Amino acid sequence: MQIKRIEALRVIHSREIPEEFELSPELTNDERFMLLAIGMNSYCITWLGEELYKNREFLQLVLVAYEEQYRENRIYSNDELDDDLFPSSTLGTPTPYFASLIYKSLPDDFKADPDIMGELIERQLKVTELHETLSSNFDFLIKAIKFSPELFHLADISLQNDVEFVRLAVKTNPTVWPTLSDEVKSDPDMQEALGDIKTYISNDIPLEDLDELDRYCKLLPDEIRNDKEFAEHFLTKNYYFLSYMGDSLKDDLEVAREAYRCVEGFYTISEEVFSDNLSPRIKSLLEKSNLEPVETLTNAIESEKLHGKLGVNLKPKDEPKLTPRQRKQQSGPVL
Incomplete structure (x- = not known):
């Protein structure tokens, strides 16, 4: 009607x-x-x-x-x-x-x-889809990719092979990086873009925006997933990065300790995240000990250092000074 x-x-x-x-x-x-x-x-x-x-x-x-x-x-x-x-x-x-x-x-x-x-x-x-006049428009695409990274692959193939265009696209919207070919990623000029991605996730995404962090972290390249220095830095802001770390870091005691430090007092909330994303060795350390997680991991790290497994000969924190003979008697044979 x-x-x-x-x-x-x-x-x-x-x-x-x-x-x-x-x-x-x-x-x-x-x-x-x-x-x-x-x-x-x-x-x-x-x-x-x-x-x-x-x-x-x-x-x-x-x-x-x-x-x-x-x-x-x-x-x-x-x-x-x-x-x-x-x-x-x-x-x-x-x-x-x-x-x-x-x-x-x-x-x-x-x-x-x-x-x-x-x-x-x-x-x-x-x-x-893009009109052919826009698919080859350098300036338009760089501005548009900021809001829609999918547009990178709608660009003319000549632009997708243009190092300057690719570099600017990644800087404008770092989520473009995981979609690039291995050949493009290996270009020396493109390595600079990895730093931009780290800056973006560390500084530009609000930590309370868990949906955006989840969406973005799922697209992180392996180069960042397995970057220990970045992991330790970002975990101080958001321990959920454990869910996205590369396998090489999930068996790293120091990374695990850094994650526990940042959620001290919130173990119940973080239990599932740690259980799902740490190696069996680290989980075993926590399950067998009555100590608080941070203290357990700290002691385990120092123990490995004392036995030379990490290539560093340091004594545990707060340990009283010992003579060489006392230290040898206490630590036992080196493994």
Whole structure:
């Protein structure tokens, strides 16, 4: 049924939209009405008239209206969305499926416009293809990759083989690194990018944003997963990095001790993380001892140092000074 402006806004605002609800072409192409409607209910984007889809200035206004509505949390949840309208690849946040709906109906000249596409990508548009003029646009891609690392592989092959482009892409968005070929990673000019990734994960991702840390850490390259110095540094900020460490570090006593130091007093919370990500040898040390974890690991490390297993001859902390003969008698034969 087609209804009038005021009646339509009342229905849209109530969010209880009947299946037979229908807007006239006069309303779906009315700029003021559609801005109000989208501001009330994001689903109204599906009713945009053909004339408005082709109006660049109007689309920019719609983006603002939608973001205002998003900030006020008056949006449809994922469970309420129609999968035919909102493909699963775009689910996750409200903005992507909104922008995707716009993209489907953009004229070709809009899809080739770096300003329009840049604005949509910044608002989390999930792009699976790029107009040929944009796939070879160096500056556009570097800016866009900041918001969507997947765009790197939509770039023209000549750019994907361009060392300067690859280096800047990784610096702009370090999650590009794990997707690079081994040949590209081995380029001396690219090694500098690893430092940028470490800086990004250490300084730029809020530690309370566990979802982002999880998403990002899963993409870390082996070069960082097995970097002991970085592991010890980052574990002081977030012990969950244990879940992403390389196998070579999971049997490292000093790394385990550093992780325990940063969660002292939270052993119950961390028990599962440590159990799942430490080697059997280290777990055995903890299970057989009645000491606190940090003290247990500290003693184990110092013991290994005394026996030369770590190549360092140091005495345990707080041990009284002993004569060479007393030390020999106490420590027993060197293994």
